[in-house]
Amino acid sequence: AAEYEVWAAEVRRLADARGAVVLAHNYQVREIQDVAHFTGDSLHLSRIAAETDAREIVFCGVHFMAETAKILSPDKTVLLPDHAAGCSLADSITAEQLREWKAEHPGAVVVSYVNTTAAVKAETDICCTSSNAADVVRSIPEDREILFLPDQFLGAHVKRVTGRANMSIWAGECHVHAGISPADVRSQIAAHPDAEILVHPECGCTTSVLDLVSHGDLPADRTRVLSTGGMAEAASATRAPQVLVATEIGILHQLRALNGTTDFIPMNARAACRYMKMITPAKLLNTLRTGEGAIDVAPDVAARARRAVEAMISIGD
Ligand code: 13P
Ligand code: SF4
Numbered sequence: 001a002a003e004y005e006v007w008a009a010e011v012r013r014l015a016d017a018r019g020a021v022v023l024a025h026n027y028q029v030r031e032i033q034d035v036a037h038f039t040g041d042s043l044h045l046s047r048i049a050a051e052t053d054a055r056e057i058v059f060c061g062v063h064f065m066a067e068t069a070k071i072l073s074p075d076k077t078v079l080l081p082d083h084a085a086g087c088s089l090a091d092s093i094t095a096e097q098l099r100e101w102k103a104e105h106p107g108a109v110v111v112s113y114v115n116t117t118a119a120v121k122a123e124t125d126i127c128c129t130s131s132n133a134a135d136v137v138r139s140i141p142e143d144r145e146i147l148f149l150p151d152q153f154l155g156a157h158v159k160r161v162t163g164r165a166n167m168s169i170w171a172g173e174c175h176v177h178a179g180i181s182p183a184d185v186r187s188q189i190a191a192h193p194d195a196e197i198l199v200h201p202e203c204g205c206t207t208s209v210l211d212l213v214s215h216g217d218l219p220a221d222r223t224r225v226l227s228t229g230g231m232a233e234a235a236s237a238t239r240a241p242q243v244l245v246a247t248e249i250g251i252l253h254q255l256r257a258l259n260g261t262t263d264f265i266p267m268n269a270r271a272a273c274r275y276m277k278m279i280t281p282a283k284l285l286n287t288l289r290t291g292e293g294a295i296d297v298a299p300d301v302a303a304r305a306r307r308a309v310e311a312m313i314s315i316g317d
Contacts, residue, residue, distance in 0.1 A: 004031060007031070007035075007281055007285065008031070008034070008035045010285060011035050011284060011285060011288060012035065014285075014288035014289060015037070015058065015288060018055070018056050018288065018291070019054055019055035019056055020054055020055070020056035020057065020058050020079075020288065021037050021038070021048070021052050021054035021056070021057055021058070022035065022036045022037050022038075022058045022060065022284075023036060023037070023038050023039075023040075023045050023048060023049065023057060023058070023059050023060060023061070023069070024036035024038070024039045024060040024061065025039070025040070025041070025042070025045060025060065025061035025062070025065060025228075025250075025276065026039060026040060026041060026228040026229070026232070026248075026250060026251045026254050027061075027228070027248040027250035027251060027273055027276040028060050028061065028250060028276060028279060029250065029277060029279070029280065029281070030250075030253040031281045032060045032279060032281060032284060033250070033253055033254060035281075035284075036060060039254065040228075040229055040232075041129065041130070041131060041227045041228040041229030041230075041232075042065060042068075042114050042115075042129045042130070042131075042227075042228075043114075043129040043131045043132060043227070043229065043312075044229050045059075045061065045065065045069070046065075046068055046069070046072060046114065046129070046309065046312075046313065047313060049068070049069035049072050049073055049078075050072040050073065050310075050313060052073070052076075054076070055076060055077065056076060056077045056078075056079065057069050057073065057076055057077070057078045057079070058078075058079045058081070058284070058287060058288065059078055059079065059080050059295075060081065060279045060284060061080075061085070061276065061279070062085045062086060062087045062090075062273075062275050062276060063080060063083060063085055063086050063087065063090070063295075064087055064090045064114065064115055064116060064117060064118075065114075066078050066079075066080035066295045067117070067118045067295055067297055068114055068118075068121075068309060069295075070118075070295045070296075070297050070302065071118060071121065071297055071302050071305045071306050071309055072306065072309060072310070072313075074297075074299070074302055074306075077291075077294055078294065078295045079287050079291065079292070079293045079294055079295070080279075080287075080293050080295055081279050081280075081283040081284050081286070081287040081293055082278045082279055082280075082283050082293070083293060083295075084275075084278060085275045085276065085278040085279055086275050087115055087174070087275055088173075088174055088175040088176075088275075089113070089115045089150060089151055089172055089173065089174040089202070090115045090116050090117055090120075090150070092150045092170070092171075092172030092173065093116065093120060093149055093150040093170055093172055094117075094119070094120070095117070095119035095120050095122065095123050098110070098120055098123045098124075098149065099123060101147060101149075101170070102123065102147065105145055105147055105168065107144070107145065108144070108145040108146060108147045108168075109125045109126070109140050109144045109145070109146050109147070110123065110124045110125045110126075110146075110147045110149070111124070111125065111126055111127075111128055111133075111136055111137060111140070111146055111147065111148045111149070112124040112126075112127050112128070112149050112150070112308065113127070113128055113129065113130075113133070113149065113150060113151050113154060114127050114128070114129050114309070114312075115150070115151065115174070116149070116150060118297045118301050118302065118305045119301055119305075120149075120150075121304075121305035121308050121309060122300075122301045122302075122304035122305045122308075123304075124305070124308040125308060125311070126139075126140075126308055126311040126312055126315075127308045127309050127311070127312040128312055129227060129312070130154060130200060130201050130202065130226075130227035130228075130230075131226075131227035131229055131230055132312065132315055133154060133157075133158045133201070134158050134161045134162050135315050136312060136315055137158050137162045137164055137167070138162055139315055142166075143166075144166075145166045145167070145168070146164065146166065146167040146168070147167075147168050147170070148167055148168065148169045148170065149169070149170035149172065150170045150172030151170075151172055151173060151174065151202055152169055152170065152171050152172060152173055153173060153177065153178070153201060153202050153203060153204060153206050153207075154201045154202050155167070155169030155170070156169065156206070156207060157201040157206050157207075157225060158201075160207075160210070173202075173204070174202050174273075176248050176271050176272070176273045177200060177202035177203045177204065177247065177248070177271070178202075178203075178204040179204065179268065179270070179271060180203045180204055180205050180246050180247070180267050180268045180271050181204050181205055181268070182204070182205050182208035184205060184246075184267050184268040185205045185208055185209055185212075185246070185267060188244050188265070188267050188268075189212075189218070189244070192242050192244055192265060194240075194241070194242065195222075195240065195241075195242035195243055195244045195265065196222045196223070196224075196234075196238060196240040196242070196243045196244070197209060197218065197222060197223045197224070197243070197244045197246070197267075198224055198226055198231045198234055198235075198243060198244070198245050198246065198247075199223070199224070199225045199226070199246040199247075199267075200225075200226065200227070200228065200231070200246060200247035200248075201225050201226075201227075202247075203246045203247065203267075205246060205267070206225060206246075209223060209225075209246070210223075210225070222240070228247060228248075228251050228254075231245065231247065231251060231255065232251075232254050232255065232258060235254075235255040235258045235259050235262065235264065236258045236259060238259065238262055239261075239262075240262055241262065241263060242262065242263045242265060243255070243262055243263070243264050243265065244265050244266075244267050245264055245265065245266055245267060246266075246267035246268070246271075247271070248271055248272065248273050248276065249266050249269065249271055249272050250272070250273070250276060250277075252264050252266060
């Protein structure tokens with residue numbers, strides 16, 4: 001604890017000296033979640049990146065998130081403590097593949113999850129995150145075909161809640177969330193039959209959880225599909241003794257800090273994102289000391305991508 005205090009004080013001191021705001025995604029290691037000026041889900045962090053007065057943004061998250069911050073604040077310096085922190089979901093579609101897909105569907109509206117590269121966003125009409133994806137799809141006129149990418153599980157969920165028929169979905173997935181399986185759900189529900197259930201829509205188990213609800217095997221009022229930010233709100237409000245959480249396990253630190261009486265249990269305790277965990281306390285400190293690790297997005301790509309991200313931000317969550 002004393003070591004943490006020394007490190008945290010130095011992080012804050014250097015951040016102040018640089019005029020930097022430190023942002024952390026909910027999947028970061030606990031020390032980084034605690035030291036950051038703001039910790040939250042992708043949409044919340046994008047909004048802060050767009051609005052901050054700070055000169056510099058130090059992004060503790062993965063590459064596409066830091067790129068999104070740079071797209072929104074092109075005049076600011078955005079530092080990512082390790083540029084190798086990628087995302088298997090963002091890697092599941094390239095700009096070239098998207099151009100080919102668009103050519104097969106002329107006139108379609110392209111909706112991209114923020115978990116995409118800047119080059120893919122530049123080919124996109126409107127971005128979305130897990131917390132606003134359904135609202136983004138609802139904002140598109142009914143008669144327009146939609147290409148939704150890259151996450152197949154989020155896409156299937158959005159299609160289910162909006163009832164949208166003319167929507168094609170790219171077959172990408174996040175290796176961490178795809179790995180939270182229907183078998184994990186069955187065994188954890190059997191072990192904790194009275195628990196509330198929070199599921200991230202990127203999970204491979206989302207459809208089977210909702211099938212259990214529709215068959216009456218799980219109570220609808222105890223089962224919710226939410227972004228990581230939505231999970232944090234639900235955690236603050238719940239009085240349930242136990243909550244099963246289907247997403248990357250870094251979120252558990254946030255949920256436990258928000259509510260010390262509920263027992264938050266991972267649906268799959270091995271669901272850790274190795275990319276998120278590449279941002280270590282030592283690398284964050286080094287970034288603040290050296291100012292290295294700036295994110296660069298070519299101005300023409302950034303300008304096209306910005307339209308898609310700003311179109312998303314202008315829609316309520
Ligand atoms: P949210 O924090 O927006 O729910 O995103 C989850 C995710 O997988 C980001 O990598
Ligand atoms: Fe990407 Fe999945 Fe890691 Fe999120 S948890 S950053 S979607 S690989």
